[in-house]
Amino acid sequence: MPKVILISQFALPYHKTGSWTTLYANYLRGTNQIDYVICEQPEKVFDNVKYEFVSQSKKYKFFKRWKKKPYFNYLQALKKNLNEEEKYVIQIVDNFGIVKPLQELLLQLGLRKNCFLQFFYHGFAPFYGNLASRYFYETIDEMVLLTHDSYKAHKEYYTILPCRFSVLHNGIDTSKFQKISNEQKEILKDELELKDKKVFIWCSRDVPKKGLDFILPIWKKINTFHKNAILLVVGATRNTPVEGVRFLGQIPNDTLPKYYQIADCYLFPTLWHEGFGLSLIEALHSGCYCIASALGGVPEVLQYGKLGKLIQNPHFEQEWEDAILEFLDQNKNDSAPVLEELYSSESWNSGMNVVIENAKNRLL
DSSP states (O other): OOEEEEEOSSOSSOSSOOHHHHHHHHHHHSSOOOOEEEESOOSSOOTTOOEEEOOOOHHHHHHHHHHTOTTHHHHHHHHTTOOTTOOEEEEEESOGGGHHHHHHHHHHHTOGGGEEEEEEOOSSSOSSOTTTHHHHHHHOSEEEESOHHHHHHHHHHOSOOOSEEEEOOOOBOTTTSOOOOHHHHHHHHHHTTOTTOEEEEEESOSOGGGOHHHHHHHHHHHHHHOTTEEEEEESOOOSSOOTTEEEEEOOOTTTHHHHHHHOSEEEEOOOSOOSOOHHHHHHHHTTOEEEEEOOTTHHHHTGGGTTSEEESSTTOHHHHHHHHHHHHHTTOOOOOOOOTTTTBHHHHHHHHHHHHHHHHHHHO
């Protein structure tokens, strides 16, 4: 039976926050089909995982700089686990640069026909230009995307796509991110001195493309009409206070669900083609009504408006103002019902198993 090797540019488990590293960590904790993980040595290891740690010695670092081969130590670690009598499914996540040197190594060893290269892309829009893409797509055997809309974007952009495609939606721990009763919600609001408030929440990394600085001027207008509405900002701070906004800064992952659960509405004003949006589905499962930019994979995640409000022209302030006022004026209290298994880590795990099984079968 073919073996599965994951080449990860991050240590697993990863000690910082990361979307795909969290998904793989959840997968590797339980029964999984990964035979080897090639990565830097993590602070803690999974007991049920076989590792090949990437050397960080001065010798390897010097060689990488001198020879200008940034993936040399990864390929050397991989080489230790390759056997000409075996067949392999090799998984790569978002690491476009390693594909060419990996292909060259496998050809040099005479093992390319023994390997099936799966590339997992967590962005949305095509990464390469049309002509520059030829080598990449002729090299990999399968591209795994987050949404079907992303596949459509690739299909419409590239004139040649000589590899297989699959879709594997992101997933979250739905035992943590889940809706609570109205009574529990009021208790949590009291704890944070938010009684009788309509609570909105924004949660992300504080970078321009995530839209916080875009939404704050809009919120100033909202605040002139609705003094009982408050916006909680998780993951960012500002030196200048904004009326009706509470900046919470970084929140530990373990306590993050509570802030979604007390919120009535989640604002997702992303200004780029989002691959999927983990925070969006965390809010969705926690019972938030969602207002989100119709960019990238977001429309598919919200089932084209069935699970929330999509802003069709997200760079226009008026559309956001109208959507927020509509939510407040209609006094909505209930979000769209969401099936527990939708976008869950369990569904991601089972989907990963299917993706691996299909790859293995193509090598038999």
